[in-house]
Amino acid sequence: MTVAGSKHLKKEGMRPENLVQALKTIQQVEGHVSPESARAIAQQLRVPYSEVFSVATFYHLLSTESLGKYRIYVCTGITCYIKGNMENLKYLKSVLGIKDGHHTSSDELFTVEEVSCLSCCSHAPVVAVHMPDGTKRIVGRANPEVLQKMISELRLLAHKKGWVK
Amino acid sequence: MSWTLMDKCCPKCWHNPPSNPCPKYIECRIKGPLCHDSSECRKLRARRLNELMFGRHGIKVRVALASCTLAVGAADVYYAVQEFVRESGLAVDVDIVGCHGLDFIDPWIEVVKKGLPPAIYANVNPEEVSNIVSSYLSGDVSKAFAIKYRTGTAKGEFLVPTLDELEFWRKQVRLVGRNCGIINPESIEEYVARGGYLGLVRAIKKSPDEVIEEIRLAKLRGRGGAGFPTWIKWKAVKDQVSDVKYVVANAEEGDPSAFSNRLLIESDPFIVIEGMIIAGYVTGANKGYIFVGAEFDLAAERLKKAVEEARKYGLLGDNVLGSGFSFDVEVFQDAGRYTSGEETALLEEIEGKRSSPRVRPPYPVSRGLWGKPTVVNNVETLAHAAVIVREGWDRYATIGAEKSGGTKMVSVSGSVRRPGVYEVPIGTSVKTIIDGLAGGPPEGVKLKAIEVGGPAGGFLPASEMDVPLDYDELLKLGVAMGSGILIAIDEHKCIVDLVRQFMVFFVSESCGKCVPCRVGTREMLEILNRICCGEGGQEDLELLQELGETLKNASFCALGSGAPIPVLSTIRYFREEYLTHIREKRCPADTCPVSREVVRYEG
Ligand SMILES: Cc1cc2nc3c(=O)[nH]c(=O)nc-3n(C[C@H](O)[C@H](O)[C@H](O)COP(=O)(O)O)c2cc1C
Ligand code: SF4
Ligand code: SF4
Ligand code: SF4
Ligand code: FES
Ligand code: FES
Numbered sequence: 080m081t082v083a084g085s086k087h088l089k090k091e092g093m094r095p096e097n098l099v100q101a102l103k104t105i106q107q108v109e110g111h112v113s114p115e116s117a118r119a120i121a122q123q124l125r126v127p128y129s130e131v132f133s134v135a136t137f138y139h140l141l142s143t144e145s146l147g148k149y150r151i152y153v154c155t156g157i158t159c160y161i162k163g164n165m166e167n168l169k170y171l172k173s174v175l176g177i178k179d180g181h182h183t184s185s186d187e188l189f190t191v192e193e194v195s196c197l198s199c200c201s202h203a204p205v206v207a208v209h210m211p212d213g214t215k216r217i218v219g220r221a222n223p224e225v226l227q228k229m230i231s232e233l234r235l236l237a238h239k240k241g242w243v244k
Numbered sequence: 245m246s247w248t249l250m251d252k253c254c255p256k257c258w259h260n261p262p263s264n265p266c267p268k269y270i271e272c273r274i275k276g277p278l279c280h281d282s283s284e285c286r287k288l289r290a291r292r293l294n295e296l297m298f299g300r301h302g303i304k305v306r307v308a309l310a311s312c313t314l315a316v317g318a319a320d321v322y323y324a325v326q327e328f329v330r331e332s333g334l335a336v337d338v339d340i341v342g343c344h345g346l347d348f349i350d351p352w353i354e355v356v357k358k359g360l361p362p363a364i365y366a367n368v369n370p371e372e373v374s375n376i377v378s379s380y381l382s383g384d385v386s387k388a389f390a391i392k393y394r395t396g397t398a399k400g401e402f403l404v405p406t407l408d409e410l411e412f413w414r415k416q417v418r419l420v421g422r423n424c425g426i427i428n429p430e431s432i433e434e435y436v437a438r439g440g441y442l443g444l445v446r447a448i449k450k451s452p453d454e455v456i457e458e459i460r461l462a463k464l465r466g467r468g469g470a471g472f473p474t475w476i477k478w479k480a481v482k483d484q485v486s487d488v489k490y491v492v493a494n495a496e497e498g499d500p501s502a503f504s505n506r507l508l509i510e511s512d513p514f515i516v517i518e519g520m521i522i523a524g525y526v527t528g529a530n531k532g533y534i535f536v537g538a539e540f541d542l543a544a545e546r547l548k549k550a551v552e553e554a555r556k557y558g559l560l561g562d563n564v565l566g567s568g569f570s571f572d573v574e575v576f577q578d579a580g581r582y583t584s585g586e587e588t589a590l591l592e593e594i595e596g597k598r599s600s601p602r603v604r605p606p607y608p609v610s611r612g613l614w615g616k617p618t619v620v621n622n623v624e625t626l627a628h629a630a631v632i633v634r635e636g637w638d639r640y641a642t643i644g645a646e647k648s649g650g651t652k653m654v655s656v657s658g659s660v661r662r663p664g665v666y667e668v669p670i671g672t673s674v675k676t677i678i679d680g681l682a683g684g685p686p687e688g689v690k691l692k693a694i695e696v697g698g699p700a701g702g703f704l705p706a707s708e709m710d711v712p713l714d715y716d717e718l719l720k721l722g723v724a725m726g727s728g729i730l731i732a733i734d735e736h737k738c739i740v741d742l743v744r745q746f747m748v749f750f751v752s753e754s755c756g757k758c759v760p761c762r763v764g765t766r767e768m769l770e771i772l773n774r775i776c777c778g779e780g781g782q783e784d785l786e787l788l789q790e791l792g793e794t795l796k797n798a799s800f801c802a803l804g805s806g807a808p809i810p811v812l813s814t815i816r817y818f819r820e821e822y823l824t825h826i827r828e829k830r831c832p833a834d835t836c837p838v839s840r841e842v843v844r845y846e847g
Contacts, residue, residue, distance in 0.1 A: 098596035099579055126596075137598045137755075139580035140538050152539075156500030157695060158657040160745050161737050195582060195749055196500035197539050199315045200655065201347030201663035207539065215541050219315030 080116040084108045088123065095126045098134055102141050107213050111142045139194070147183045147190035148242050149233050150209040156196035163222075164204035168193065170223045171206075174230065188237055189230075208233070211242070246300075249273050249292050249433045250557050253285035261558025267566040269558065270441045296437055298358050299337030305329075305377060306354040308425065310343040310510040311542055312503070317370070318351035324370035325353065328377055336377075342511020344425030345504075345653070345665030346412070349389055355380045361395045363388035363404070412662060412681045417643055419635075419651050420627040421667045424511035429546050432553040435514040441559060443634035444518050444525075448567040452482055452526040459629060462637035463649030468494055468585075468622030469700075469726050470802075471648070471715040474629065477619055480609040481527040484617035489529035491520050492594075492613065495536045495543065495623045496578055496585035499698035500749065502727045504653035504665045505623050509536075509543040512627075513550040517573060519626030521564065522633055523619055524571040532573040533613070534623070535590050538580035547575050582753035586801055587620040588612075589755070600755045601801040622727075624653060645671035645714045652713065652725075656682045658732035659689055668713070675709040678732055685734055693733040693818070697726025699746050700806025702813030703739065722813050724806070738833035739818045740825055743810045744772040750807040761804030764795045768811060775822060778829040778838030785815055785822055 080088075087104045101124060105116050112120075112135045121128040135141050153159075153168045171177075171191050175184045183190045197205045202219025206226065209215050218229060237243050252259065253276065259266035272278045274293070277285040298304055307322045322340070329336045341354070349366035355377055356362040365376050366389035376387065385391060386400025390407050407413045418424075427434040435441070447455050460475035481489055493516055497505040509516060520532045536544045551573050554560040562570045581599050583589045588602035591613045612618020621629075628650055632640050641649045648670045654677055657663045661683030668677060674694055678684060685691050691706045696713075702723030704711065711717055715725045733742065747769040756762045768791050774780045792808030799805040815822060824832050831839035 094596075096594075096596040099593055100596070103577075103579055134596075134598050137581065138538075138578075141579055155745070155748075157699075157742060157745060158501045158731055161658060161731075161733065161742070194539070195498070195753070196502070197311075198497060198503040198506040198537070199312045200501045200503050200657040202312060202315045202350070203657060205315060215539070217311055217315040219312070 080105070080113075080119040081109055084116060085119065088120070093123055095124050098124055098126055098131065099138070102131070102135050102138075106141050110148075110211075111145045113145075114143070117143070145187070148188050148211045148237060150190045150192065152192055152194040152197070152207045152209065154195070154197045154203070154205045154207070155193045156200065156203075158200040159196075159204040162203040164206075167204055167206065167221050167223070167226060171226055171230075174227070186243060188234070188243060247288060247292065249289065249296075249437060250553075253277055253288050254280075254282060256280045256282070259558070262562035265558045265563055265566045269565060270436065270445050273436050293437055296434055298356055299339070301335035301337065302358040303334070303336045303381065304339055304356050305336060306339045306341045306356075306428075308343050308350070308352050308354075309340045311506060311540075312347050313343060313350040313352070314542075316350045320370040321351045321353060321368050321373060324373040325377070328374045332374070332378075334381070339428055340430065341426065342424050342429045343507055345421065345507055345667070346425075346662070347664040348662045352389070357381060359395060360398050361385060361391040361393060361401055363391045364407070365389055412666070412683070415676070415680055416667050417651050417669050418667050419631045419640070419643070420508065420515060420624060421512075421653055421665070423515065424507065427512065429511050429513055430549055432514060432550060432557065435512070439634065440514050441518055443630040443632075444521050444559070445565065447522045447525055447633045448565060448569065452528070455522065455526045455633060456482065458632060458637040462632040462640040463644070463647065464625065464628055464632060464640075465648045465715065466622055467624040467628070467652060467728065468587075469499075469697075469724075471725065474621065474625055477609055477621070478523065478526050480607075481529070481617045481619050484610060486617050488531075488614075488616045489527055490613045490616060490618040491523045491527065491529045491532040492587075492590065492608075492618055492620045493520050493532065493534040493623050493626055494585060494587065494590060494620055495534055495540065495547075496590065497537050497540070497727070498582045498585040499700075499727045499729060501657055501695070501729050501731050502655050502698055503657075504655045504728060506537070506540055506543055507665050508624060508627060508653060509540070510546055513543070513546045514554075515627040515630050516547070516623045517550055517554055517560070519621075519623075519628070519630040520573060521560065521571050522629055523621065523626060525564075525567070525569050527617075527619055529617075529619065530570050530572070532571065533594055534573060534575045535584070535594065536575060536577045538578040538584075540577070544575055544577050551575065581755070582749075583755045583801070583803060586803065589801075590620065591618065598755070600757045644669045645712065645717075648715060652728045654713065654728045654730055656730045656732070658695070658730075659685045659691060659734035660732045661686055671712040671714045671717075673710050673712050674704070674730065677713065677730060678709060682730075682732070685732060689734045689736075691732050692735045692737070693739060695731035695733060695742070695810075696729065697724045698729040699726075699749055700724060700802065700809050701726040701729060702809045703733070703743075703817060704813075705817045708817075722809075722816055724809065736833055738776075738831050738835045739814050739821045740772065740776055741831070741833070741836050743814050744769065744776055746810045747772055747807070750803065754803065754807075758798075758800035758804065760795050760798040761800065761807065764791055764799075764804070765807050767791055768795075768808065772811075775825050776831070776836040776838060778825065778836075780822075780826040782826060784826065785819070789815060
C-alpha cells in the first residue's frame with residue numbers, strides 16, 4: 080500500500096465494520112485494490128484476507144485489477160439501451176482499441192465498463208466518466224460525435240498532467 | 245458573511261443549542277421575533293426574505309444544477325452567467341437551484357427582478373446567456389419558456405404561459421417535490437423560509453403515538469417498492485425495548501430508469517433529513533444513516549452539507565429544539581451493487597460486509613443494524629412523513645387512492661416528448677402521466693408498451709394504459725408499482741430483446757446466495773438468447789414460465805422473485821412477438837440477431 084493510501088485509511092477507522100469504507104478509500108487513492116493493499120487492510124482491520132478479497136470483488140466500484148486513469152461507465156439500463164447506448168459502447172471500445180472481453184486501453188488511459196443506470200435517464204443515452212481525482216462527469220444525449228469530443232478533451236488533459244507514458 | 249435568517253436577530257435572542265435551545269426557534273425565523281418585540285428585528289427578517297427572493301440588489305439569476313442538467317451542459321451555463329455578471333458590472337446575484345423534474349427544459353435558468361415576472365428560460369446555451377439576461381432586464385420576457393406569475397409590466401408577458409397554465413405543471417400535485425427547482429439545495433435558510441422544519445416542530449409537540457396515528461390515518465405506504473404501511477414499521481420499532489435504535493433512509497435508487505429519489509435529494513435534501521428526525525423521535529432512535537447510491541456523488545455532497553447545517557443550528561444533535569430528544573445523521577455511500585438497496589443487504593454493507601440479503605425473520609424492526617431495532621424507509625417515504633406531520637393527515641388522506649394516500653414522484657423516460665419526474669396522486673392513470681404530463685410519443689411514433697415499475701415491475705400493453713398507478717390495481721394486471729418508473733416503449737423496439745436485457749441485468753446483479761436466483765436467471769437468459777437468435781422452440785415459452793414460477797416462489801429475496809416478472813408479463817401480453825421469433829425466425833422490430841446477420845450474444 081502507498082503511503083498516501085495508509086494515511087487515508089487511518090482516517091476511516093480501523094475496525095472490521097470499516098471494511099467497505101476502507102476499500103473505497105484505497106480504490107480512490109490508489110486506483111485499485113492490489114493484493115498487497117488488501118493484505119494490509121486485512122491486517123489493520125483484523126479481518127481475514129479471504130473476507131477482504133470477497134468484499135473487494137463483490138462491489139462494482141471496487142477493482143482488484145489496475146484500471147485506466149479515466150473510467151468510462153456506459154449505462155445499459157433499459158432507457159439507455161433503447162436510446163442506443165450499445166452502439167455508443169461499441170464505438171468507444173473501437174476508437175479506444177479495446178478488444179472484446181477486455182476493458183482497458185493499451186495505453187492504460189481508459190477503462191470502459193457497463194453500468195446499470197446513472198439516474199439521468201431523461202437524457203439517455205448517458206455515459207459517466209470517473210476522473211482520476213475522484214470526481215465524476217455525466218454526459219447525457221451521448222452519440223459518437225459527443226463521445227469523440229469527450230475523448231479528445233480527456234486525452235488533452237492527460238497530456239497536460241503527464242499521465243501518458 | 246451577512247446576517248442570515250438562521251442567525252440570532254439581536255442579543256435578546258437566547259437560542260443557544262444544545263445547552264439552551266429555544267423551542268420556538270423555527271417559527272421565529274419567519275414570524276419572529278417571538279420572545280421580544282422589536283421593529284428592527286422584524287425588519288431584519290423581512291429584508292432577508294426579500295433578499296432570498298430577489299438577491300441583494302433586486303436581481304437574481306438562478307441556474308439549475310443537478311446531475312441531469314449537468315449532464316447536458318449546465319456547468320457551462322453557470323460559468324457563462326458568472327462571466328456575464330463580471331463583464332457587465334451589473335449588481336446581480338447568481339444562485340443555484342435543484343430541478344423541477346421537467347428534464348426536457350435542461351439546462352435552464354430563472355431570472356428575477358423586482359417588479360418583473362420571474363422568468364424561466366429553457367434549453368439555454370452558454371452563448372445565449374448574455375442576450376437572455378440583458379433582454380430580460382430591459383423588460384422583455386418574450387423569449388421565456390414560462391413565467392411564475394404575471395405583473396403586467398414586461399414586454400411579451402402575455403405571450404408566455406405561467407407555470408400554472410402549463411398542463412404538465414398544473415396537473416401535478418407537488419407535496420414532497422414542492423421545493424424542487426425552487427430553493428437552493430445548499431441553503432437551509434431557503435428551506436426554512438418555505439416552511440421547512442415546521443413538521444418537526446409539530447411532531448415534537450405531540451407524543452410518538454399521536455404521530456404514528458397521523459401517519460396511519462394519512463394512509464402512507466412505503467415508496468421503496470413494497471408499499472408497506474409506514475406506521476406499522478414505526479410502531480414496531482417504537483415498541484421494541486432497546487437503548488439503541490436506528491433510522492436508515494434508503495437512497496440507493498438501484499432500479500434502472502428510476503431517477504426521482506436522486507432528483508429529490510439533489511433538489512431538497514432537507515426534507516429527507518427532517519423526515520428522518522421525525523422518524524427518530526417517534527421510534528426512539530438517536531442515530532440515522534442515509535444510504536446513498538454509488539453514482540450519487542452530488543446527492544451525497546448536498547446531504548452532507550444539509551446535515552452539517554442542521555447540526556449547526558441545533559436541528560440535529562443533543563436536545564433538538566429543547567425537546568430533550570437527541571438525533572444525529574451520517575451519510576454512507578454504496579460501493580455499487582443492486583442488492584445494496586434491499587433493506588437487510590444495505591445494513592450488511594453499513595456493517596462492512598457484502599450486501600447480500602439476510603434471512604428474515606428477524607426483520608430489521610426487531611434486529612436491524614448491529615442487531616438493534618431499525619426503521620428502514622425509502623427517502624421519499626420519509627419526505628412524505630414530514631409533509632403529513634406539517635400539513636396534517638386529513639388533507640393528505642384525501643389525495644391519492646382509497647388504500648394509499650398522497651402522491652408519488654414518477655420517473656418517466658423512453659419514447660415520450662417530455663421525459664422527467666412528475667409528482668401525481670397515487671391512483672392517477674398511466675395514460676394521464678404518459679400522454680397528459682409527459683406529452684406522449686414524438687410525432688409519428690406509436691407506443692406499444694409501458695414498462696412499469698422497473699426491472700421487477702413488468703410490461704403493460706399500450707391498450708391497458710388506463711390502469712391507475714396504484715399498488716393493488718397494478719398487481720391485478722400482473723405488474724408491480726416498484727419505485728414509480730414508467731418507460732414508454734415504441735413500436736420500433738423488440739419486447740423480447742428488452743426482456744433479455746433485463747435478464748442480463750439480473751444475472752449480473754444476482755448476489756449468488758441462493759440457487760434459484762443464481763442459476764435460474766442464467767437459464768432464463770440462455771433461453772431468451774436462444775429465442776432472439778432464432779434458435780428457440782415452442783417449448784421454450786413453457787420452460788420460461790416454469791422457471792419463472794420457481795424463481796418467484798423459491799428465491800431468497802425479491803431480486804430473484806422479481807426477476808421473472810418482465811418475462812411472465814410479456815409472455816402474457818406479447819406472446820405473438822415471442823412466437824414470431826420462434827416460428828417465423830423473424831424479429832418484428834428487426835433488432836434481434838435472428839433478423840440480422842449477427843451471430844450470437846456474448847452472454
Ligand atoms: C434487490 C432489491 C433492491 C431494492 N432496492 C431498493 C432501493 O434502491 N431503494 C429503496 O428504497 N428500496 C429498495 N428495495 C426495497 C427495500 O428492501 C425496502 O423495502 C424499502 O427500502 C423500504 O422502504 P419503504 O417502506 O419506505 O418503501 C429493494 C429491494 C430489493 C429486494
Ligand atoms: S423566540 Fe426567537 S428571538 Fe426569542 S429566543 Fe427563540 S429564536 Fe431567539
Ligand atoms: S428478434 Fe428482435 S424483435 Fe424479436 S425479440 Fe429479438 S430483438 Fe426483439
Ligand atoms: S434471490 Fe438472488 S439476489 Fe436475492 S439472495 Fe438469492 S441470489 Fe441473492
Ligand atoms: S437507464 Fe441510463 S441513466 Fe438510467
Ligand atoms: S432537470 Fe432535474 S432531473 Fe432533470
